[in-house]
Amino acid sequence: MEMSARIERYAAGERRLHWSIAIGFVLAALSGLALFHPSLYWLSNLFGGGPWTRILHPYIGVFMALAFGAIAARFWHHNRLEPGDWQYLRQWRDVLANHEEKLPPAGRYNAGQKGLFWVMVAGTLLLLLSGVIFWRPWFAYFFPIELVRLASLLHAFAAAVLILGIIVHVYAAIWVKGSLGAMLRGTVSVRWARKHHPAWLAEKMKQG
């Protein structure tokens, strides 16, 4: 096979889901940050002011969580941790220094991507559950005040973790050239697959 030949990595439906989550995430993060720190309250102007930010944020969040649930259900089996993954993580310095040749061959996802996937699963689930508990005016009245307090704290904490995770995710797409194209057009070159995900390429070749 030609090294520059294109192979499919993400089908159209997967790309649609991914970018739906991305749009939802950006809107949820901006509206959430507006209410998280006084210095970012101006972001509420993007949503039509404080009350509209408060009204919209939970609906955006639920939309994002549902879309993420759909993609997580589709991808979770690609993200099961395997023995080589721990070796990969131990060699994080080689990962950051672009020395992929020294690392155990990655499958469809490498250990870093898998770790991030599970952080996002946990973070999104925690955000959804904690967010419902203090969602006013609909649900907050059903829960005891101590639980509302705990949920408020956990919601902010989980959001911070998720935003950090997404910063890593976005940077990885800028850093590893060709990744963004995979999610925009759905394909990667054989050379890209051989360098970054050799075990996945081998599997793909076997399938024909």
Next chain:
Amino acid sequence: MSSLQSLDIRRRSATTSASPSVREQLSVAKLIDISKCIGCKACQSACMEWNDVRDAIGSNVGVYDNPPDLSDKSWTVMRFTEHETEAGRLEWLIRKDGCMHCADPGCLKACPAPGAIVQYANGIVDFIEENCIGCGSCVTGCPFNVPRISKADNKAYKCTLCSDRVAVGLEPACVKSCPTGAITFGTKEAMIDHAAERVADLQERGYAQAGLYDPQGVGGTHVMYVLQHADTPEIYHGLPAHPRISALVALWKGALKPLALAAMGLAVLTGFFHYVTVGPNDADAQDGGDGDDDHPPDAGRPARI
């Protein structure tokens, strides 16, 4: 209410810089002497009248509390407790419930909307409804379960300590209407002095545990009680013995905010400097092959000579 310029501001919600506060103002306080209260609810009526809010007519729930709870339109409610003393004597404890105007207000700490909650230089904590976004964080932050969100407009309401009246030298409406003198108003210092006299009097008359309720866990309050049984404030319809801002709220609105923002900023900077030092990981360029559409073969790092 709206923010009154005649009252300088000590603290403002979701605001990290100083508020206008050049004027020195005396701390004010309302003192509620529970031993003098006869439960006539004149204060409730006066509160409704001055603030021009009328709660819906409810139904009798079997106790004298009417309405049965604070609401967006009932900013003060008399709480009736039938208390049996160890000597087998019945005492009818009647507590005027409402905002305590904490020196360290949990509502203000929790509020994310700039200027929706202010604390005036005289200590009054006021909700500025025009800035309120209806998130309910004030409810989450309050150690006394006071703020109520209106179902009609999703704004938070509570006792203003008649900040509009106090600003022009009048006492709060409830104080003015009290027929027994159970509610008094003045500087916090004067009220503490007055309370000391009342406590001494009560102790002389057999209430050995009489005392002033001015809980230091919230920095003291600008609404204080004289209690016959200050050792057990809980018997007064659940008045908390040691109210303080929940540790969960303190962490949420304290350390987490700057730490989380710093971590996000640091993550972005780390990525940027990784890119300009280590550089991109480009399969198509590094192989020097025929290249991807986006990345011509010469886009890789130059060879070191």
